[in-house]
Amino acid sequence: MRREYWRWVVVICCGMAAPMVWASAQFAGQALVPPPPPMDFMLQAADGSEFRLSQQRGKVVVLNFGYTFCPDVCPTTLAALSQVRTRLGAAAKRVQVVFITLDPERDTPERLGIYVKAFDPTFVALTGNAEHLAQVRNLYGVIAEKEMDAGISPEYLIAHSAYTYIIDLVGQLRLLFPFDMSIEEMSDDISQLMRG
Amino acid sequence: MRYGRVAGVLLVICLSGIVDTVAADSMGHGQSSIQLENAWARRTPPMAHQEQGGHGGSALNSNNSAVYITVRNHGSEPDVLLSAATDAATTIRLDETVEKDGLMVMQPRPQFDVPAGGSLAMKPGSYHIMLLGLKRALNPGDVVHVTLIFQKAGEMFVDAPVK
Numbered sequence: 001m002r003r004e005y006w007r008w009v010v011v012i013c014c015g016m017a018a019p020m021v022w023a024s025a026q027f028a029g030q031a032l033v034p035p036p037p038p039m040d041f042m043l044q045a046a047d048g049s050e051f052r053l054s055q056q057r058g059k060v061v062v063l064n065f066g067y068t069f070c071p072d073v074c075p076t077t078l079a080a081l082s083q084v085r086t087r088l089g090a091a092a093k094r095v096q097v098v099f100i101t102l103d104p105e106r107d108t109p110e111r112l113g114i115y116v117k118a119f120d121p122t123f124v125a126l127t128g129n130a131e132h133l134a135q136v137r138n139l140y141g142v143i144a145e146k147e148m149d150a151g152i153s154p155e156y157l158i159a160h161s162a163y164t165y166i167i168d169l170v171g172q173l174r175l176l177f178p179f180d181m182s183i184e185e186m187s188d189d190i191s192q193l194m195r196g
Numbered sequence: 197m198r199y200g201r202v203a204g205v206l207l208v209i210c211l212s213g214i215v216d217t218v219a220a221d222s223m224g225h226g227q228s229s230i231q232l233e234n235a236w237a238r239r240t241p242p243m244a245h246q247e248q249g250g251h252g253g254s255a256l257n258s259n260n261s262a263v264y265i266t267v268r269n270h271g272s273e274p275d276v277l278l279s280a281a282t283d284a285a286t287t288i289r290l291d292e293t294v295e296k297d298g299l300m301v302m303q304p305r306p307q308f309d310v311p312a313g314g315s316l317a318m319k320p321g322s323y324h325i326m327l328l329g330l331k332r333a334l335n336p337g338d339v340v341h342v343t344l345i346f347q348k349a350g351e352m353f354v355d356a357p358v359k
Contacts (some may be wrong), residue, residue, distance in 0.1 A: 068241070071260040071291055071328065072293050073300045075238055075319035111243065118241030155258075155329065162300040179321055190216065 003103035007183040016027045025094030027150055027192065028185035029175040036076050040140045043100065043126040051098070054171055058068040059096045060190055065160060067103035073162050073179065074099075075119075080089065080183055081164070081187040082120040091194060094169075097123045102144040104133060140165055140173070168193050225309040229271030230310065230349040236355040237263045237284075237340040238320075240333050261285075261334055263325040263342055263356045264318040269310040276347040277316070284340045286329035293321050302326065310346075334358045 038054070044051040045051045050055075062081060066074030083091040099116050102105040104127050112125035123183065124163065127133070137144065166175035166189070176195060179184055204327045240259045263282075269275050280288050300321075308323060310316045318324050325342065334340065339355040346352065 068243075069260050070321055071262045071302065071326045072291075072324055073262075114243060115241045118239075145299065147302070157302050158303040159296075159299040161298050162295075179295075 015100065022112055027175055027189045028181060029156045029177045029189050031175055032173055035174050039173060041139060043128040043132060043136065044109065046109045046125040048109065056096055057162040057171050058169055059094050059171060060193055062095060062097045063100065063165040063167060064102045065102050065137065067101055067158050068107050076162060077162065077179065078116065078119040078123070080186070083183045084187045084190065085120060087183060088191060090189060094194060095190060097156060098154060099123060099125045100133070101125065101127045101159050104128070106140060166190065166193065200284045207297055217330045226271055228349040228352065229269060230275055230346055230352060231268040231270060233266040233268060235263065235265040235354045236359045237261060237334055237356040239336050239358050240330060242333060245258045259274060261327045263327060263340055264320070265354060265356065266317045267310050268315040269312055272312050273348065275310045277310060277344055278347055279345045280325045281343040282327065282340055285327035285330060286331065289326045289328065291326040292323050301310060
């Protein structure tokens, strides 16, 4: 009788522990397993300073590519990332959101700075010369195509991949957030990453 | 006495008008089965509109945004949103954000279908009314006046608050 009791305790405990172990390895975003080696780059911040990714160690870097004339996708993502920071509370101090322009022709540093700070004063916007920007896009597999035939000449829109790239505290690209992830999912993934 | 009754009727008409404008004004064909809900326009960051001193707006000082509206069709027949107009932007376009080969693309749509007894929910990353070349900055508290032309319901007006 007593032995049977213990057997049930073991079964129930295992049953409870299994999903916890499983959950600890689960992200809502797309995890890169194993993560690629740290990919460093240097670009110009909107305030004129140099931004080097490797200097952000100790922070989770949330990287997004877009442009300030973006009518729908980019502002939706940036507004969501601002809410993610709010949801993270004090932990948000260790989260750096970085917005890299896909449109250096029109996105002047001044314009970029005003743009991202309107979403969150802690956001950093980056630009650079066309070659450097293309190198960074290639590192992350970002695609961007100008749409000149949008019927709005001489202006244009840019079709682009809309992932957000999550780089952990030691500079490794760990997660890709697709456009449709919820604020809760994104902040839970980031806190999980910060716990290590 | 008679004037009192007329005034009363007018008052009722005025009040019903106010109630109507909360959702939308219909200038269409009598009783419309189309209802416009949850309209909003996305605020724009404080770009150089003001700094320009108000003369027009070159591409560099302009901006783009979008309006989102839920269109509900209480009728038994489908309706079609054919076009939209606003004084807030130089170009307005019915659009859908779609993913195509890993790219998020703004796909112009000639019309938005609103099924009978159903709705069309515009939202970020999906159907929206794109505003290109804004004539002014959109700040929270502002409203964007939008005119929608439906195939059956005709012309409808909605004030989309900026959020």
